[in-house]
Amino acid sequence: MxxxxxxxxxxxxxxxxxxxxxxxxxxxxxxxxxxxxxxxxxxxxxxxxxxxxxxxxxxxxxxxxxxxxxxxxxxxxxxxxxxxxxxxxxxxxxxxxxxxxxxxxxxxxxxxxxxxxxxxxxxxxxxxxxxxxxxxxxxxxxxxxxxxxxxxxxxxxxxxxxxxxxxxxxxASTASEEMTVTVSSFGFSRGMPPLADLVFDMRFLDNPHWDTDLRPQTGQDPAVGEYIRKDPAFEEAFSRIRDLILLLLPRYRAQGKAYVHIAFGCTGGRHRSVFTAEQIAAALREAGFSPTLLHRNLGSRAADLLEGGLRRER
The missing domain is CATH 3.40.50.300 (P-loop containing nucleotide triphosphate hydrolases)
Known part of the structure; x- marks a missing residue:
């Protein structure tokens, strides 16, 4: 035998x-x-x-x-x-x-x-x-x-x-002992990511799209980040989301979960979701994680139309 x-x-x-x-x-x-x-x-x-x-x-x-x-x-x-x-x-x-x-x-x-x-x-x-x-x-x-x-x-x-x-x-040839964490942004107008474990809807925040100077920029630009931070709801919401994620990730790891995908959505996937995903990824790095950061719709050609409410096929 x-x-x-x-x-x-x-x-x-x-x-x-x-x-x-x-x-x-x-x-x-x-x-x-x-x-x-x-x-x-x-x-x-x-x-x-x-x-x-x-x-x-x-x-x-x-x-x-x-x-x-x-x-x-x-x-x-x-x-x-x-x-x-x-x-x-x-x-x-x-x-x-x-x-x-x-x-x-x-x-x-x-x-x-x-x-x-x-x-x-x-x-x-x-x-x-x-x-x-x-x-x-x-x-x-x-x-x-x-x-x-x-x-x-x-x-x-x-x-x-x-x-x-x-x-x-x-x-993957061998299972990594380290949990793989992905943080992404997306636009709801183009559909939710089908494989996300945690999804946060950031559409409650003030939308930079309606500022004509900020519209062509993205959540990676400082001016857009400053605009979003000025929303009275941002700091408290961000803190609670960050704390929840930091609470859950060790639990996922203890359960043997190899991959965790955390997704942030807004209307077109260019401003609020991008900025929040960037900030969460930075917070996770400070906490000792090594997240992969992805922006699904950052380069979408029709994002401005989607933000403005005019629907169009992707």
């Missing part, structure tokens, strides 16, 4: 391989970039028929640490044939020296169409046809791979930051 330590060592000896594919525009590039940050070796737009040779070139078992390998490919990859890919993967899974998984990134067709229209990119399978035609053709082509993949992430409601967080949570 094999003990757990021997089993664990055996798993560690295997070459870890992750195939990353999915719908164009669903986030493959973002996922691979995060995996690279996590220490994975990345190969993108790889002719998948050459997969066996790439794996053979990896360091042999027992030769030291085997860097996990992530291979990105999609419908644009030369020789793309889902049936052949699945057969090839099945053969590789029978080997005892590799641990192979397939990640499929999906996204709702309407959201993909919006992303293409926003970036003005042409779909690879659409030629001179509408984007929706290319998306339908791609979805039909990829259906066997989607069914085959053992991991599926739907990014329809994700921002880039949301996807980055999910990839980090799923694929």
């Amino acid at each position: 094999q003990d757990d330590s021997e089993s664990t060592d055996g798993e560690a000896e295997k070459q870890r391989v992750l195939l990353v594919t999915g719908m164009l525009g669903a986030g493959k590039t973002t996922a691979l970039r995060v995996l690279e940050d996590l220490g994975w070796e990345i190969v993108d737009n790889f002719p998948i028929r050459l997969l066996d040779g790439l794996i053979e070139s990896a360091p042999a078992a027992g030769s030291g640490s085997r860097t996990p390998l992530a291979i990105g490919f999609d419908s644009r990859t030369r020789g793309f044939d889902p049936a052949r890919i699945i057969a090839q993967v099945k053969a590789l899974e029978g080997r005892g020296d590799i641990l192979l998984n397939t990640l499929f990134l999906d996204c709702a067709s309407k959201e993909l169409e919006r992303r293409y229209n926003e970036t003005r990119r042409r779909h690879a399978l659409a030629a001179d046809a509408p984007v929706s035609t290319g998306i339908r053709a791609e979805r039909e082509l990829l259906a066997p791979l989607r069914r085959w993949a053992d991991m599926l992430i739907d990014t329809s409601e994700f921002t880039s930051n949301d996807l980055q967080r999910v990839i980090r949570e799923r694929f």
